[in-house]
Amino acid sequence: MALDGFRAAVYQGNLTDAISNVQQRTPESFNSHTLHIAITGESGSGKSSLINTMRGLCAGDEGAAETGMLDTMTMPVAYQDPVLPGVTLWDLPGVGTPYFPLNTYCEALNLSQYDFFIIVGSQRFRSDHARLVREIQRMGKRFYFVRSKADMDLDASRRQRPSSYNEERILKQIREDCRRGVAAEGVGHPPVFVVSSWEPNRYDFPLLRQTLQMELPRLKRHAFLLSLPAVASPIINQKKAAPKGEIWKIALFSCLLAAIPVPGLAFLGTFFIFRKHLSRYYIIFGVDDRSLSALARQIGKSVLELTAVMKSLGITAMMALKLLLDSVGTAVMVAEYSSERRPVSGAMVSGGVVLVTTSFMLRKRLASVADDTWRVLSKALEAERENAI
Ligand SMILES: Nc1nc2c(ncn2[C@@H]2O[C@H](COP(=O)(O)OP(=O)(O)OP(=O)(O)O)[C@@H](O)[C@H]2O)c(=O)[nH]1
Ligand SMILES: [Mg+2]
Incomplete structure (x- = not known):
């Protein structure tokens, strides 16, 4: 069964289109399944x-x-x-x-x-x-x-x-x-x-055969919907690869900031970089607030039902700040502290620490947004299955 439209929509981070592609399928389209x-x-x-x-x-x-x-x-x-x-x-x-x-x-x-x-x-x-x-x-x-x-x-x-x-x-x-x-x-x-x-x-034997025959298109559609999370999984994984390439560049920029001996500059700079890129990940995968509202409308459920399956923290300023303090923040502060003590070797240490920590954290967040995308899509498909029963 042609799944190109579904795959393309997932790849483009348009989960609403992916679901609408599924909804538009006629019962006859499952005959060959x-x-x-x-x-x-x-x-x-x-x-x-x-x-x-x-x-x-x-x-x-x-x-x-x-x-x-x-x-x-x-x-x-x-x-x-x-x-x-x-x-x-x-x-x-x-x-x-x-x-x-x-x-x-x-x-x-x-x-x-x-x-x-x-x-x-x-x-x-x-x-x-x-x-x-x-x-x-x-x-x-x-x-x-x-x-x-x-x-x-x-x-x-x-x-x-x-x-x-x-x-x-x-x-x-x-x-x-x-x-x-x-x-x-x-x-x-x-x-x-x-x-x-x-x-x-x-x-009930004749009724068993009749019921099976009558329900067949519905059962085939149900099985088709159940197979889609596995279809989406490699596409979502593939999508993770693109932003991964630029993470080193972002981390390098944070690392250069950390090497400038101005107190607080590295922390603030890294905070804004971090927040900006986190927001982008949600948009790229189609699980930002606007996309989730559209998806919830498409499946006739509330946004809360979709967000309930998400495990990443979201992208409010407070969340980004918390993440940064928990991880990169400590590294940035250590780095700033050492550069105050020993300006040259300190700058190198601080740069290295920030480079590694920022790239690690961004990769981790990217992976968790991708996992959330799969969970949200699976939830939306589950809602579609329930709607059909
Ligand atoms: N009276 C009666 N006997 C049946 C009926 N269906 C199966 N049997 C008998 O029950 C026994 C087991 O039937 P099978 O169809 O081999 O059962 P199964 O569930 O496939 O057995 P396993 O593959 O060993 O688990 C056989 O001796 C059948 O003849 C039925 O509707 N009425
Ligand atoms: Mg048997």
């Missing part, structure tokens, strides 16, 4: 059988996923969805086997590489499910919960209480139990489907 859906859940819950049914296959058919009672699966296996365009279904090993214990499952299978999840559970909503739900939420991703093997529950119920057997009521109870479990994790109300892979025309 592949959605990687991970089918996960406890071992033996019916993940592979669900994939086979979604692909219109039965266990044992050519090309069908392996199913059975043995948990021997050690690698995710990819299958193309035959109906939904650009959808890859990933059959994942089960949670809680000797190969993949619950504690290490998410890292071992690198769940962050998948765009969307279907958690398959064949029993009540359990702690393994809760763990998966929390991990998916932490990644900012979405999921459906599929309660499998409905035929077995109905069968058991029919045998136990044949006189009061009511299929709809039992299905409703299972659905509600799953919904309660999912909602208890504070993830809103993601869709829950009660299915039997052996009866694809019954229960």
